[in-house]
Amino acid sequence: MASIKVRRLSLRVLWQKIRPSSLWDWSLRFWFSFIFLVVESVTSVATPWLFSRMVGRLSGHEAVMAAIMALLAQYTLLRMMGAVAGPVRSLIMVPVRATLRERISLLGLEHVHSLGARFHEGRQTGALTRILDRGADAASTIVDMIFSNVLPNLLGLGLTFLVVLRVFSGLYLVLLCGTMLLYGGVSFLFTRWRMRARRERNRANGNAHRHLVDSLLNADIVRAFGNAGHERRRQEESWKELRRAEIRLQTLIGSSQAIRNIIISLATASLLGLAVLDIHAGRIGVAQFVLMGTYLRSVYASVGALNYVGAGWRNARVDMEAYLELMALEPEIRSSAVPVPLPAGQAGGVTLEMRHVSFGYDPERLILRDVSFRLEAGRMLAVVGRSGSGKSTLARLVSRLYDPLAGEVLMEGVALPALSLETLRAQIGVVAQDTSLFNATVGENIAYGRIGASREAVRQAAEAAQLGAFIDRLPEGLDTLVGERGVRLSGGERQRMAIARVILRNPRLLVLDEATSALDTRTEEAIQQELLALSAGRTTVVIAHRLSTIQQADHILVMDGGEVVEEGTHHELMEKAGIYAGMWRLQAGGGSVGGHSDVEG
Template sequence: MASSTTQRLSLRVLWQKVRPARLYGWVMRFGVSCLLLVVESGTTVATPWLFSRMVGQLSGRDVVAAAMIALLAQYTVLRVLGAVAGPARSVLMMPVRTTLKERISVLGVEHIHHLSARFHQSRQTGALTRIIDRGADAASMIVDMALSNLLPNMLGLGLTFFVVLRVFSGEYLVLLCGTLLLYSAISYLFTRWRMRARRARNAANNMVHRHIVDSLLNADIVRAFGNIAYECERQKVVWRGLNRAESHLQWLVGGSQAIRNCVIAFASAALLGLAVRDILAHRLGVAQFVLMGTYLRSVYSAVGALNYVGAGWRNARVDIESYLELLALEPEIRSPAHPTPLPKGPSGSVGIEMRHVCFGYEADKLRLKDVSFKLHAGQRVAIVGRSGSGKSTLAKLVSRLYDPLSGTVFMNGVPLPELAVDVVRGHIGVVAQETSLFNATIAENIAYGRIGASRDEIQRVAEAAQLGPLLAQLPDGLESIVGERGIRLSGGERQRIAIARVILRNPPLLVLDEATSALDTRTEHAIQQELLKLSQGRATLVIAHRLSTIQTADHILVMEAGRVVEEGTHEELLRKAGIYAGMWRLQVRGGFTKAHSVVEG
């Protein structure tokens, strides 16, 4: 749990980020709301007093009609003012609450996107969405409680105590205050227990939500392995944990309410007993007895509401803790305070260089060891090697998803950490082996490569990525929804959309991480031609498994266990008769055998 000091600092930072640039509108709304609050509280306290005067008038021997009409008119005015002031105050502050909730949610999403790839590898999406939702709800709840519960009831209690002291004796006020102190002590004790129970409930709720998301995202694997019953049983287990946590929390809530209600019952009996004593002694009238009963109900109602505020504040604090801890996380990859401008090459071209780079996702397990190479503007450098040799890791360092543990990556001669992160990534277009698509239309997914692209541009790059046959089959063409993570499309179709996206982006530096691995031979050949056209005049880093796709590369790096063990052109590497030549012979032999089998069949 975050310390109180950390929470205060986080709340201060949170307020600085979510408050509007000009507070004038919010201050005006708050000022008018306070005036309406005074009116509402004043009418709430004055109405019982006026009602007691009407009772006293009616209880007298001589009932004056004019006086009763005046009292009735005053009573009506007070009730109307009270009835209008509350809703008006709520409507007036509604935009503040909704705007605050929106900004906190957007801030959370923005912060998560700035956190490193390492963070996202260790977190689950379901848990993150719950943290943001709870944080936004908790902040809105705090504002709502302050304006709708805390201030009205505090003001109402103060006015009520003033009237009680004026109309009754001091012992009434002493007994009333003593009861409130006992009530508050019991509430405080139970609230502390409830906070611990609520944290446990939140953790169990996160587990349920996380398992649902994880199970549904891997629905194909669940069905393929026939593990639906297993997934349902796992869901039952986490739900049982949530039910136990909910049950414990509700027992505490119910117990707290029962004990506090008993305290109120005994205190009310004692206060009314005092009133009966004073009536028998002719120190009070029946009207004052009615007034005491009415004020008792309003006082205990206000105290109950204030207890709800206290419990609600603690609950909101528990709910917002995870959000504040998330907000306190520093991005591993950050832009410098004063970034160096990126030197422009001819026609905006860029080049990449690595010098003695070492990197590991864990410091004691290096994935890259002393890697050095240069990729000049207009060159195609290919990286090959066995699975786990560090090829994709190297591409992540080029995009600055991670920083090296040692060594340096340069762009146009400037170390990447000295450049703004958005500048680095704005010059790079990546087609990864694992394609990510939004649950949107094909056109929207392609247009994500360059926001604001025209329909004609989207259509052109779709054709270049060999999406024409697919679009012809779909009734809605480019407007077809691809489903969550592109589930409605095949792996090859998703990869073609990703290629269209990067063609539309038209970046100075291309990173192709096995970009055509999911395509058939004919489609791969056509797309390779488009990618060759796209790579002309720009730096291209190609990570390939099929060596036939990189024969024309200007330079080839062969990686083994995180090191560059061979490098040169295709012909040079074949002449060396090393690892690359062996890989080439295996792939050529495999391709011949496969073709021969097809002919024989």
């Protein structure tokens, strides 16, 4: 997400994305909430005034009991109305806040999944989850502040000022407004400082969380290298940085509160002193003095709450900055604005073609150079070569995880960018060397290949991938949890589950990126038979380092340095006595060519 110029999605555009198709329900809730808000504000201002009238009656020379009881009844009724209006108003807005948070979170999740492989290869999972959570929380907080803080306090202050102006002189109102301006100025200054401190605290918090998640995800490596102490020290440095940022933030918060409390204390003394002078001069009574004291507390509470809103708004905006930056990222791989329908072709497979394709993750360092081939529907293409020769990169371009820098990849004669991503991905099933599993059950992981598949279909796919005996040994069978990233399974078991997932998907184009590299020889031979059966009649691209597994391929590409250096069938390449034949002899003699990884290629 780092770039020379950081872009952020505006809140207006974000609202256009998350607003419901029909605002009728939300509008009704807003209006009913406002009505209860007015009732709550009127009662909160009127009850002190009624209370002061009761005090005036009780302290008068003739206390008329009937009038006092009438005032008491009115006071009780207002208190009850205010007590009910507040909770009802909050309940009315609960679905709006919850729906808004849900929409923000789902929009972020959908956007993250729309971003390309380049983004996901460089992402930090822990920091990304924090961005999504903070964005959703901040949006909900803003709505909550508006309806639970801003509007109630503004209405309360307006009504209070009207009463003060009517009961007291204009000088009281001038002192109150002057105090509010001074209070607001100090709050604004400190809030700006706190924003910077909060942003720094959030950054330190994200780093600490990222280090922690990274350490836990790689717990096996930490234990294997005996680096638990190093991980503790690294996390300790992160916590120290977070502690310093937190102390600075809390220092600013405490200083701001102290200064604002001093302002309130001086203003209160001045206003009450003015009221004492007016009582001495006979312009007001003791009841009005009590009313002024009550309203002072109410005004300062409202001003403090509004200051919290200002700080809360800025804090929420800081929390949403990373979310808005994430949402502003443009997907590298997009569906065509006017997608071309995929020709029907053969029932079992699709034609696949590369024309003079060149590609590099860094344009200055090409991984593939001028690669071309044509694979007819239902045929098998094998790609072999040393590690870093471009084999897996070729598979990523076929799946359109990336687009070529030059040349084009075609399916059924249509360039991949002209197809919708949904159409393209529906044709492809991939079994990669590194298997990804959800922290779910065995059955759910296999069923991910075809959402909604029956339990019987899932079981058949598992049997085809040689998982039947393994599942029978599990305590809960298909309902057994595999753990995070499948940590409870061996590498071979994870890979067989990935194969079962693709068997269930039944794609027209099968991409096997060293799909059996984690299996023992006996299991590999059994699964190879299933993969051969699965690939029959459908187009298959096989990335392999074990040459014995691709002898049945219709065409073989030999990659070296990102280029196709040899191609043909197994027998043709053996007769050439070139690179492929040398690799074959090396493996037949017990050597290894290419390794099990293709980080660069």
